[in-house]
Amino acid sequence: MEFALFCTKVNILILILALCSPCKFIQSPMDYGPSNLLETKSSASLDFGRIVFNSPSAVLRPQSPRDISLLLTFHSASSFSKVAVAARGAGHSIYGQAQAIDGIVIEMDSIPSDIYVHKKRDDESGVSYADVGGGVLWVELLEESLKLGLAPRSWTDYLYLSIGGTLSNGGISGQTFKYGPQISNVLQLDVVTGKGDLITCSPTSSSELFYAVLGGLGQFGIITRARILLQDAPQKVKWIRAFYDDFDTFTGDQELLVSMPELVDYVEGFIVPNEQSLLSTSVAFPAHLGFMPDFHHVSSAKVYYCIEFAVHDFQAEGTSAEQVSSSLVVEKISKQMSYMPSLVYSVEVSYFDFLNRVRMEEMNLRSRGLWEIPHPWLNMFVPKSGIKEFKDLLLENISPNDFEGPILIYPLLRDKWDANTSVALPDAPTGGDGVEQVVYIVGMLRSANPASCAAGCLDDILRRNRQIAEAASAGRIGGKQYLAHHPSLLHWRDHFGRHWNRFAARKNLFDPLGVLAPGQGIFPRVH
Numbered sequence: 001m002e003f004a005l006f007c008t009k010v011n012i013l014i015l016i017l018a019l020c021s022p023c024k025f026i027q028s029p030m031d032y033g034p035s036n037l038l039e040t041k042s043s044a045s046l047d048f049g050r051i052v053f054n055s056p057s058a059v060l061r062p063q064s065p066r067d068i069s070l071l072l073t074f075h076s077a078s079s080f081s082k083v084a085v086a087a088r089g090a091g092h093s094i095y096g097q098a099q100a101i102d103g104i105v106i107e108m109d110s111i112p113s114d115i116y117v118h119k120k121r122d123d124e125s126g127v128s129y130a131d132v133g134g135g136v137l138w139v140e141l142l143e144e145s146l147k148l149g150l151a152p153r154s155w156t157d158y159l160y161l162s163i164g165g166t167l168s169n170g171g172i173s174g175q176t177f178k179y180g181p182q183i184s185n186v187l188q189l190d191v192v193t194g195k196g197d198l199i200t201c202s203p204t205s206s207s208e209l210f211y212a213v214l215g216g217l218g219q220f221g222i223i224t225r226a227r228i229l230l231q232d233a234p235q236k237v238k239w240i241r242a243f244y245d246d247f248d249t250f251t252g253d254q255e256l257l258v259s260m261p262e263l264v265d266y267v268e269g270f271i272v273p274n275e276q277s278l279l280s281t282s283v284a285f286p287a288h289l290g291f292m293p294d295f296h297h298v299s300s301a302k303v304y305y306c307i308e309f310a311v312h313d314f315q316a317e318g319t320s321a322e323q324v325s326s327s328l329v330v331e332k333i334s335k336q337m338s339y340m341p342s343l344v345y346s347v348e349v350s351y352f353d354f355l356n357r358v359r360m361e362e363m364n365l366r367s368r369g370l371w372e373i374p375h376p377w378l379n380m381f382v383p384k385s386g387i388k389e390f391k392d393l394l395l396e397n398i399s400p401n402d403f404e405g406p407i408l409i410y411p412l413l414r415d416k417w418d419a420n421t422s423v424a425l426p427d428a429p430t431g432g433d434g435v436e437q438v439v440y441i442v443g444m445l446r447s448a449n450p451a452s453c454a455a456g457c458l459d460d461i462l463r464r465n466r467q468i469a470e471a472a473s474a475g476r477i478g479g480k481q482y483l484a485h486h487p488s489l490l491h492w493r494d495h496f497g498r499h500w501n502r503f504a505a506r507k508n509l510f511d512p513l514g515v516l517a518p519g520q521g522i523f524p525r526v527h
């Protein structure tokens with residue numbers, strides 16, 4: 001275990017820990033090296049959002065789950081429980097969720113990456129799965145599992161996120177309508193609770209902890225290992241985009257696609273507020289395609305909508321028969337859709353390139369200095385009944401011509417989410433025809449380039465985001481934030497609604513001193 005100390009506030013706690021554990025203890029900044037120290041300190045107070053910058057007092061780089069358990073056990077047994085502790089996966093939060101002001105940040109990537117892939121034999125019952133450390137990135141798991149022709153079923157759009165980080169939120173992408181979010185595809189977890197207990201849990205063993213941690217915003221324990229369900233990976237993917245100038249037709253076709261899980265493997269979509277946004281979208285088509293639909297000749301509508309869907313292609317190398325059959329599937333699906341004639345594009349790519357598509361956009365933005373800039377994102381779940389009103393609310397609150405970044409919008413199906421997990425989905429409307437299956441996820445993934453949007457402008461975007469989120473949470477729309485950021489306990493109570501009592505009881509059970517994940521700003525510390 002390595003520790004980098006930045007002030008004396010937590011030194012005594014660390015000293016006790018170091019005396020009792022066979023770990024490497026770095027007592028002074030000189031041991032660590034001044035540049036390393038600075039780097040570590042700044043990375044622990046930094047995230048993808050670049051809006052909140054809270055410095056910790058110390059950074060722990062554990063070598064094993066036991067190091068984390070030791071820290072939290074000593075911590076809760078001693079009088080040092082005022083020090084908060086945050087796990088940091090890949091630090092791709094937006095509003096400081098993995099930071100710990102004057103506390104201890106645990107950098108999960110320091111635990112040696114350990115991925116074990118089990119491929120089910122034909123004569124064996126059960127399933128294929130991977131055992132993987134909580135700090136491992138999804139892209140690392142993909143690379144490893146593909147070696148055996150396998151892959152996880154459910155994804156996020158971007159793969160350089162940690163297993164523990166996305167399982168603490170949900171993990172959503174275009175496969176969610178079919179397989180549920182990533183948290184619906186986990187068989188077992190190893191968790192260190194806020195009290196320091198290292199527990200293996202599953203739907204049948206310590207199930208309360210298992211469900212609490214999934215979507216639990218890091219509040220109940222630190223995920224040190226996850227068993228992830230795997231399936232056969234296709235070799236290729238047919239990836240299609242179709243455009244619309246009418247919102248109802250667009251959502252009608254999206255809902256048609258998610259009603260055909262036997263044919264369709266992935267469904268997303270986005271709003272095109274201006275033509276430039278096609279280039280800056282995080283769901284970029286491969287650059288060589290020179291993808292740039294020309295709307296002017298087709299329609300005078302100002303805002304367009306794009307459906308993106310994909311069909312897996314299990315072609316064996318060189319065989320054209322399978323290729324034809326996946327083309328037939330796409331043809332069969334397309335015939336039932338109502339996109340603008342001639343505005344449909346398709347490409348065939350390897351499964352890895354398809355899943356890793358946002359990396360291309362990252363590289364592009366990095367090369368232009370546009371990746372490490374503020375990202376005032378807003379993500380919301382919106383019930384089907386409120387989606388049109390929400391879209392109008394969004395468009396009223398942005399200037400289409402200078403909006404930078406994609407606006408994703410696509411349907412999910414409520415019954416693919418396990419209600420025992422901690423995620424807060426919008427309540428299903430009562431009355432009418434009962435449970436409304438379709439819930440949309442809408443992501444306003446905005447960038448604020450300091451060259452054109454300075455501090456006042458960023459504040460203005462954040463203020464507008466809050467207004468949109470408040471208006472959408474109340475009344476007819478009935479939305480809820482995903483990757484939520486709320487200013488007060490009252491807002492969090494509202495966020496969890498009828499599940500608040502369960503969430504608070506789980507906190508009391510697994511992290512009674514309120515040590516974990518202070519950056520979420522949910523629970524005040526217990527002193």
Ligand code: FAD
Pocket residue numbers: 047048086087088089090091092093094097098099108134135155156157158161162163164165166168169170171172173217218219221222223224483517519520
């Ligand atoms: P961090 O930011 O490091 O941590 C997030 C929270 O989880 C913190 O509270 C932290 O304390 C806690 N935490 C971290 N590791 C652990 C652990 N091992 N155990 C317990 N708690 C832990 N999300 C989607 O669902 N779908 C997407 O398509 C998607 N695309 C994205 C694209 C980009 C470019 C970015 C920046 C984010 C995207 N996200 C997406 C959001 C992402 O899933 C979350 O921000 C997630 O938390 C990032 O994982 P991380 O490892 O960076 O987490």
